[in-house]
Amino acid sequence: MTSAAAASETSAPGTAPLTAVVTGASSGIGRATATRLAADGWRVLAVARREEKLRELAAETGCEILAVDVTDDDSVAALTARVEDLFGGTLNSIVHVAGGALGVDPVAEADLEKWQGMYESNVLGALRVTRALLPAVRASGRGDVLFVTSVAAHEAYPGGSGYNAAKSGEHMLARTLRLELNGEKVRVIEVAPGMVRTEEFSLVRLGDRDAADKVYEGVENPLTAQDCADVIAYALSAPHHVNLDLVTVRPLAQAAAHRVARHQGV
Template sequence: MQKIAVVTGASSGIGAATARRLATEGFHVVAAARRADRLAELVAEIGPEATAVECDVTSDASVARLAEVVTGLGGPLALLVNNAGGARGLDPVATGSVEDWKWMYDVNVLGTLRVTQALLPALEASGAGTIVTVGSTAAFTTYEGGGGYTAAKHAQTAVVGTLRLELCGKPVRVIEIDPGMVRTDEFSLNRFGGDRTKADSIYDGVKEPLVAEDIADVIAFAATRPQHVNIDRLVIRPIAQAAQHKVHREQ
């Protein structure tokens, strides 16, 4: 029976690229996200190897519905990719929006928690499950203006590390992928409230930032290693980015 992979945040960017890639690796992909129209387009592109599920990871009921759909497909749940997340604003701590901080914590941390809790029994029951969580280099490096996002990503990586310890001895791998500078259609645009100029300025002079397909490639690699191989954490940056604050920009 075909193995199932669930990808959250699958309507665009890294999530959509990962859904496409995993389908080519032989998984039946459950693409989950809030925007049903975008999901419908993605599933139509992938074909019968994909199922769309409208899902908001900040909603307990919505995540429970996702779990029901996965169970109804009948196959073993082999892979969960916790990709849903995001950033809002680039304000200093002194003036940061509490509402933005709440949203970032809910999506990045509690969203990962909700989906993992809902699908963990099926992953364990498969006898060979894998959880891949897409974090960020913000999970271990702080920077000015990034307090809310780095706090959320630090918390997310703490959840992942704790889960790996708690699942030791059980047939579920726990993997973290931490991208650096990735240029996608929406991440920076959403962060700056739709301001295209601010969003584009993040990548000014950077010859080749990573793209969504680069991260999808790494996720697929990690998830398709032999089951006894666990890649705890993989950090991936463009060659132009030596560190969070060290980026080569061409004039």
């Protein structure tokens, strides 16, 4: 769906624009999604921990912003209050992007602090925000809860142990919620990206710029954050009787989480 077509759906004469909360919006897929939805005519509340990055996003897109740590109960309570103030207690969509990977340790050498951090941000963070905002999503009459997981939620790979475990947990959260909401006007959507080259994901995971660059070395056209935002925007803007339960999106060069075509000079 093009931006123009989606905008016509979300801002038709006499109708209020659709509303969304996007977590993890300071960079990468979250930032690209907030930007895309705002361009499509949605009213977007973009949230992340780094307020200075959010201010830059607001200046570029006109979206609303709030500094939120999804691992903190008080911070999520403040998000709930802001949704009430901005959108009158109703909300069309939650887009869960906050999360990420930390390290590539094998199970035998697992860093428990990193595992706990990944579980807190990817699973419990999504749970906190869902639990807090689900009443507003239900009240909208046209609701979506969209989880951006990963192929790591569905395919184990060497070096993925902690991230595999965390994203698998988020995947099961989405599946269970879909069963619990069956019969209500709320879709539960999962988008599972493969290799996406963003400015921070591999750098945060590996802690070294050279190591992060090697992840994509020789790979022709890894996905971009904008590619993922396009998929998310389509899933949210499709007719509401159409539910994309699970979308796996990879670059052509990637056949599986651990199988990527690499070429010299690319």
